[in-house]
Amino acid sequence: MVLRLRGEGHGWKGRFRGCGYRWTLSRKAIIDVLSSTKDHMSAEEIYNSVQKNYPSIGLATVYRTLELLVEMRVVMRLDFGDKRARYELAETFSSKDHHHHLVCNxxxxxxxxxxxIEDEVELLEKTEKGLSMKYHFKIDNHMIQFYGLCKACQ
Amino acid sequence: MVLRLRGEGHGWKGRFRGCGYRWTLSRKAIIDVLSSTKDHMSAEEIYNSVQKNYPSIGLATVYRTLELLVEMRVVMRLDFGDKRARYELAETFSSKDHHHHLVCNxxxxxxxxxxxIEDEVELLEKTEKGLSMKYHFKIDNHMIQFYGLCKACQ
DNA sequence: AATGATAATGAAAATCATTATCATTAAGAG
DNA sequence: CTCTTAATGATAATGATTTTCATTATCATT
Structure with missing residues (x-):
């Protein structure tokens, strides 16, 4: 059995310190927002949401923190073609299952x-392995999206 | 045997007229550039390239034309995370085979x-069918990308 | 707990890809 | 060849994201 004596069980502080970064209130606030939503929020939406608990936060800090989180592979940056980046917690840190996206054009x-997803994952793993070998690429992520028209828009 | 008596064999003019658009020099120039490159060019790169043959073209026209071509499904808009859209001819109009992309982070x-790709395509078709049924989505496109570190960057 | 080095922050200005505006030009139907 | 109007070029505007810089907060060390 694993004991988690303090904190939310993610060891965020340790994770940040381990990368040479500091653990700050704004970083916690941003991670809290990302942890408690099902949506794919834009930077500005995250900013607005964080402000409710942490009114003094600045938009630039949100952008900087999101970039850091993407670099740390804690957050995935998504592009749905609406001219702004959207973010979601990486699978490891999320309560969501592995999933892909269907986007209405x-x-x-x-x-x-x-x-x-199971078949996809299986195939992707095979493909990843093949690609890694052939191109000497170290693959650590993939994205699949389908585009089309949703029921209402057809 | 198929005879193509005039033009490059794509019937561009007819395609444009058929959609209610005019066939213009700038549109031809932009398609020419896209047809003769292997790269994924940004709007500005396309603009610079077109200017060599057509110095009076404006950047806005390039953007407008690209949007039109995307809407006509002649061109694919790609996002490789470098903050600008990139474009390539759709498979139907390209000499390239069906392919996906590996992006170095x-x-x-x-x-x-x-x-x-064959296995991928097969799986994707199955998935598309399943998703269409379940979510009543009319799927007309997909994208797969792998992200990681290239040989030189590891 | 106090100190000091410096990473992180907030506010505001800057950047830069993309879009909108508007007067002018040129497709192409008749 | 003429006329209608879509398309264009130049330029201003937009809006998301970054940068700058003075100030503040983290945290290893005392």
């Missing part, structure tokens, strides 16, 4: 699907 | 791979 609606 | 190098 007209209204921008996003559906996360978890079906058919 | 450090230097931005892009590798196009065509290996392992």
């Amino acid at each position: 007209r209204c921008g609606k996003i559906i996360e699907y978890t079906e058919f | 450090r230097c931005g190098k892009i590798i196009e791979y065509t290996e392992f």
Whole structure:
């Protein structure tokens, strides 16, 4: 049995310190927001949400922190074609299952699907292995998206 | 045997007229550039390249034309995380085979791979069918990208 | 707990890709 | 060849993201 005596069980402070970064209130506040939403929030949406608990935070800090989190592989940066980056916690830190996205080209609606994932994952692993060998690429991430029209927009 | 008596064989003019658009010099110049490159060019790169044959073209026209071409499904808009859209001819109009992309997170190098594609395509078709049914989505496109570190950046 | 080095922050200005505006030009139907 | 109007070029505007810089907060060390 694993004991987690203090904290939320993620060891955020240790993770930051281990990378040579400091553990700050704003970083905690941003991670809290990302942890408690199901949405793919933009930087500004995250900023607005964080402000409720931490009114003095600045937008630049949100951008800087998100970049840091992406670099630390704690957060995934997503592009749904709406001209702004969107963010979600990486699978390791999220309560969501492995999923990919279906994007409506007209209204921008996003559906996360978890079906058919097993086969996908299996194939992707095989592909990753093949690509790594052939191109000497160290692959650590992938993205699959389907684009089309949602029910309402057809 | 198929006879193509005039033009480059793509019937561009007819395609444009068929959609209610005019066939213009700048549109031809932009398609020419896209047809004769292997790169994933940004709007500005396309602009610079077109200018060599067509010095009076404006950047705004390039942007407008690219948007039109994307809407007509002649061109694919790609995002490699470098903060600017990049474009390539859709498979139907390209001499390239069906491929996906490998993106280096450090230097931005892009590798196009065509290996392992058959299995991918097969799986994607199955997935598309399943997703269409379940979510009533009309899927007309997909994207797969792998991210990691290229040989030089590891 | 106090100190000091310096990473992190907030506010505001700067950047830069993309879009909108508007007067002018040129497709192409008749 | 003429006329209608879509398309264009130049330029200003927009908006997301970055940078700058003076100030503040973290945390290893005392």
